[in-house]
Amino acid sequence: MGYKLSKYLYEDEKEGYVFLYNTYKVDMLKIKKPLFEAIKENLSDIKENPENPVIAKLIEKRYLVEDSVNEDREGDLMYLKTCHSNKQLLLTILPTEGCNFRCEYCYEEHKQNKMSEETQEALIKFVRKNLKYYGGLSVSWFGGEPLLYPEIIEHLSEEFKKICKNFKKPYTAIMTTNGYLLDYDMFCRMKKCNVTNYQITIDGPAEVHDKQRFLAGGQPTYDKIISNLTDIKEKEKSKFYTFSLRTNLTVQSAKAYPKLAQFLKDNFFVDGRFTPRVRIAWNGTNDADYEKNIISDISSIFGEGSSLEQTQENLQKSMYGITDENALRKNFNEIMFAHYPCYAAKANSFIFGPDGRLFKCTVHFDDSKDGVAGYLKPDGHLEVNDTIDAKWITQMTAKDKGKCYDCKAYPLCQGVGCPYKMSVRGRRDDECEAKVAEIISTFRVFSSNEKICADVEEMLA
Amino acid sequence: MRDRLFTIMEDNGVEYEDNVLVTEIDSIQYMSLMVEIEEEFEIEFPDMFLGENIFENFDRLCEIVFGLVGEVA
Ligand code: SF4
Ligand code: SF4
Numbered sequence: 080m081g082y083k084l085s086k087y088l089y090e091d092e093k094e095g096y097v098f099l100y101n102t103y104k105v106d107m108l109k110i111k112k113p114l115f116e117a118i119k120e121n122l123s124d125i126k127e128n129p130e131n132p133v134i135a136k137l138i139e140k141r142y143l144v145e146d147s148v149n150e151d152r153e154g155d156l157m158y159l160k161t162c163h164s165n166k167q168l169l170l171t172i173l174p175t176e177g178c179n180f181r182c183e184y185c186y187e188e189h190k191q192n193k194m195s196e197e198t199q200e201a202l203i204k205f206v207r208k209n210l211k212y213y214g215g216l217s218v219s220w221f222g223g224e225p226l227l228y229p230e231i232i233e234h235l236s237e238e239f240k241k242i243c244k245n246f247k248k249p250y251t252a253i254m255t256t257n258g259y260l261l262d263y264d265m266f267c268r269m270k271k272c273n274v275t276n277y278q279i280t281i282d283g284p285a286e287v288h289d290k291q292r293f294l295a296g297g298q299p300t301y302d303k304i305i306s307n308l309t310d311i312k313e314k315e316k317s318k319f320y321t322f323s324l325r326t327n328l329t330v331q332s333a334k335a336y337p338k339l340a341q342f343l344k345d346n347f348f349v350d351g352r353f354t355p356r357v358r359i360a361w362n363g364t365n366d367a368d369y370e371k372n373i374i375s376d377i378s379s380i381f382g383e384g385s386s387l388e389q390t391q392e393n394l395q396k397s398m399y400g401i402t403d404e405n406a407l408r409k410n411f412n413e414i415m416f417a418h419y420p421c422y423a424a425k426a427n428s429f430i431f432g433p434d435g436r437l438f439k440c441t442v443h444f445d446d447s448k449d450g451v452a453g454y455l456k457p458d459g460h461l462e463v464n465d466t467i468d469a470k471w472i473t474q475m476t477a478k479d480k481g482k483c484y485d486c487k488a489y490p491l492c493q494g495v496g497c498p499y500k501m502s503v504r505g506r507r508d509d510e511c512e513a514k515v516a517e518i519i520s521t522f523r524v525f526s527s528n529e530k531i532c533a534d535v536e537e538m539l540a
Numbered sequence: 541m542r543d544r545l546f547t548i549m550e551d552n553g554v555e556y557e558d559n560v561l562v563t564e565i566d567s568i569q570y571m572s573l574m575v576e577i578e579e580e581f582e583i584e585f586p587d588m589f590l591g592e593n594i595f596e597n598f599d600r601l602c603e604i605v606f607g608l609v610g611e612v613a
Contacts, residue, residue: 167568215553215568247553249572275575316584319575 081123081146087154087490088142089519091526098532100522103153103490104141105415107522107532114536132539151484158493162425162472168213169422171430171441172202174231175223180257180300183291184327186442187223194231194433197457201435203238204459210242213427215249220274221430221441226260229268236272251275257292258304266311270320278356279304280325283335284342291332305346312350322347323413325356354409411525418491418518424498426472431455437463439471440499449503470503479506488515541581541609542602548576549598559598570595583608 089100096109110118110133118134125143129135137143144150176190210216216239220232236252243250250273258279261269281304282288289299308322324343326332332339340355347353422428423440430438437453444450449470453463474480474494479501483494492514495501500510526532549556552573554563565573573595578584583605585594594604 166566214566215572217568244551247551249552249569251568251572251575270575270579273572273575275571317575317578318585318587318590319571319578 080125080127082125082138082143083122083146084119085141085144086150087487089487089522091519091523096534098522098526099142100519100526101140101142102487102518105412105491106140107526108140108142108535108538109526109532110535133535136535136538154484154489154493157490158420158474158495161493162420162495163427164425165212165427166214167217167427168206168210168215169217169219169425169428170202170206171219171221171422171428172225172235173222173430173432174220174225174228175433176444177227178222178224178257179227179259179294180224180292181295181297182293184329187444189223192433193228198431198433198435198455199231199235201455201457201459202235202431203242205455205461206239207242208459210246210248213248215251216243218250218252220252220254220256222255224257224260225254226256226265229265232272233268240273253277257300258307259294259300261307261311263307263310263314266315266320275319276321276323278323278325279308280327281305281339281343282327282329283332283339287332287335287339291327291329308347308353312347312353318352321352321354323354323356325358327358351409354413356413407525407528408531411521411531414521415491415518418488418496418514420493420495421497423471424495424502429461437461439468443499443503471498473502475502475506482506482508482511486511486515488518491518541606544580545577545602545605546598548573548580549595552576554595556598561596561598565595577605581605581609
């Protein structure tokens with residue numbers, strides 16, 4: 080029969096070992112170089128159920144695949160399972176586009192609107208009509224700032240919970256909030272709405288955060304957010320309420336990041352419910368040059384290295400070197416998860432604006448050409464524009480997709496990643512290169528940890 | 541108490557046959573069940589139960605939950 084190395088492996092050499100980074104299984108291991116070379120030389124002689132335990136392990140973890148396997152088709156299947164699944168009905172709901180903050184880099188228009196009762200009822204009817212086709216309901220509260228209207232969240236959650244109960248399906252929710260209104264009382268109200276995960280942004284120590292993220296009247300917000308989170312951390316004992324603390328890197332916040340990181344580590348990341356998330360602040364364009372420039376500015380703060388790959392590695396080292404061992408695996412999975420197709424690429428994902436408009440992407444709301452994919456009618460019927468929907472929930476053109484078959488990132492990105500960049504606007508080679516560089520550097524950074532990247536022979540010991 | 545627990549499982553689409561779990565629980569169901577049980581019985585699951593599949597057997601689940609309720613009471 081014979082075996083071959085999976086095409087979805089990156090090979091890296093360090094200290095007498097070959098490190099194998101597996102994008103299909105999102106896994107990695109290391110293997111002594113002479114042993115790896117010997118295995119490689121005899122791949123065609125490997126039989127089914129081999130006795131050699133190292134080889135058996137490599138097959139089990141899909142580092143080796145049978146010669147006859149067509150991995151392109153398996154990658155395609157992965158795309159279908161991820162983006163055309165009916166496991167969950169995924170709703171992102173914007174009770175308002177208004178916000179009490181005016182962040183320096185924000186792309187939203189801050190329309191002071193609020194979801195009407197009529198739209199709320201239409202949404203409830205939509206869920207009632209459609210939940211039977213799915214395995215459960217997951218809601219993501221988004222905005223604007225969703226906590227400006229907690230009563231809308233409470234009303235909709237109560238109705239969703241009733242519908243889920245009738246259909247015998249699970250209901251879960253998450254929320255993206257600026258955290259200013261999330262005091263302990265509000266957190267308890269949201270607990271009753273099944274909100275179990277929050278994404279909250281902290282851009283730096285007070286002096287940096289307050290310059291980037293201030294109230295509509297210009298007042299600071301850092302102290303209030305930290306005091307809210309501290310209160311919740313101390314009063315809430317359940318392990319199931321989690322917080323992703325996000326930092327948007329600008330040159331200013333990157334300079335102050337080590338100080339923030341130390342503070343967050345000492346006060347929050349020691350508690351496994353809090354995890355870091357670091358992203359380049361978006362500048363309102365989808366400009367790869369902007370990202371490259373900011374990365375190179377930031378790299379001068381974090382360390383030497385001029386290539387994009389080296390810079391990203393330095394950056395990630397300083398970001399993720401801050402958490403304890405237990406949080407590492409979670410962080411690794413979270414970073415890798417960010418490369419999977421965005422919800423905008425999923426046929427089971429619907430984003431509803433306060434007026435019942437259907438969006439696919441939470442960034443390009445108001446892109447008049449492709450942003451609005453449909454409308455929710457008062458009777459709960461969703462009128463979808465298939466021409467627009469198709470741009471988001473199908474893969475790119477055959478010509479570009481051909482390149483994905485040669486790309487080792489395909490099992491992660493699945494040729495969609497950010498469908499706005501890859502499909503709606505059009506794929507760019509330089510952005511794909513940057514993505515691949517980021518994936519490799521993430522593997523590399525975490526590979527120094529034995530818990531995540533073990534020696535294959537020691538795994539068997 | 542047993543009935544309340546059984547209703548939570550049922551409402552989340554989880555089924556048992558002779559006390560043995562016959563549903564494959566996914567991560568969303570797991571999350572939904574854990575928070576609902578904590579909320580309903582005013583308990584918190586300690587770390588020792590997080591790695592274990594506590595839903596595998598309904599009697600064992602009752603034992604764990606009622607044990608935790610007893611500790612709280
Ligand atoms: S990174 Fe680019 S080339 Fe690679 S799979 Fe994604 S879209 Fe395709
Ligand atoms: S499609 Fe792209 S820009 Fe839109 S939400 Fe997804 S990742 Fe962001």
